[in-house]
Amino acid sequence: MELQPESDGQPAIRPTQFILHSIAAPWTARRIYEYWRDSSNLESHFGLGYEGDLAQYIGTETRADANYGANRRPDGTGAVSIETASNLKHTDPWTNAQVEKLIRVGVWLHQRHGIPLRICRAHDDPGYGYHRLYSAWSQGGTACPGDARVTQFRKVVFPGIVARASGQTSPTTPPEEDPMPMMLAESNDRDVDLASGQWVGLAFDDAVLHTGPRRHHTLVHLLLAPETPDEAVVEGRFYLTDTKGQNPSAFMPVRVRGGGGHQFTCTADVPAGRHLRFQVRATTPDKRPVRLLHRAASGPYWAL
Numbered sequence: 001m002e003l004q005p006e007s008d009g010q011p012a013i014r015p016t017q018f019i020l021h022s023i024a025a026p027w028t029a030r031r032i033y034e035y036w037r038d039s040s041n042l043e044s045h046f047g048l049g050y051e052g053d054l055a056q057y058i059g060t061e062t063r064a065d066a067n068y069g070a071n072r073r074p075d076g077t078g079a080v081s082i083e084t085a086s087n088l089k090h091t092d093p094w095t096n097a098q099v100e101k102l103i104r105v106g107v108w109l110h111q112r113h114g115i116p117l118r119i120c121r122a123h124d125d126p127g128y129g130y131h132r133l134y135s136a137w138s139q140g141g142t143a144c145p146g147d148a149r150v151t152q153f154r155k156v157v158f159p160g161i162v163a164r165a166s167g168q169t170s171p172t173t174p175p176e177e178d179p180m181p182m183m184l185a186e187s188n189d190r191d192v193d194l195a196s197g198q199w200v201g202l203a204f205d206d207a208v209l210h211t212g213p214r215r216h217h218t219l220v221h222l223l224l225a226p227e228t229p230d231e232a233v234v235e236g237r238f239y240l241t242d243t244k245g246q247n248p249s250a251f252m253p254v255r256v257r258g259g260g261g262h263q264f265t266c267t268a269d270v271p272a273g274r275h276l277r278f279q280v281r282a283t284t285p286d287k288r289p290v291r292l293l294h295r296a297a298s299g300p301y302w303a304l
């Protein structure tokens, strides 16, 4: 079911995100198509009915209109979107048939377009999300896809995509205990000279390790040049900021000495609206800089 003329008239995108919606109508995929064809030009790439009936209306490398600021960004990247049948107030959960199709589409997008297996950490961060996750994805805010479906996304749909894309069997019901964690794995081997006595914020993939609400156990591994003097004091600290990187939390640095590998760990909850970041400071007796050769951040985390 191809939507014309939207399908030809829209610019191309390089898809980096998958954003899930509820359409606040108990429609089939066919009816969603007719609605967009006849009544509105605010379309999505995919539509999904209660019975798992799935239709694609627009190619995934063409812009669709459902995600406001994420439809197509100035760098040409954009979001692939799916509208899903729901009750009129989008308060009901997805059916099992819908969950299964959402997982399949999510896995396909990972395989076809390389969308990374993570929940978007910012409005323009590649990954998976749902409409209300970032205000930049709607005009004036939205509750879409509804509370029940946000919970399903975090506990069933997204873990299901991760599990199946990595060749495991996936849960189709929410785990009661010990939900499957997602894994943070970021590293950066660009050499950095750390000026003596100055705190430096480190980027791994980027400067934000986690975006709340999230529970995490994170290990940061730093490799300092072997010629670093043994007397050098090396401090690392995790801290929380707001989404603009401002209003830092209290700092609790951990102190080690000398060159080579050093590890810093943090196990905590990141509240909603807060970001977890990491800083390092090296202080040498002669004020010479210390060279950082490699840095990595890894560990499990859970959506809250």
Ligand SMILES: [Zn+2]
Residues within 6 Å of the ligand: 020, 021, 022, 131, 142, 144, 145
């Ligand atoms: Zn929506």
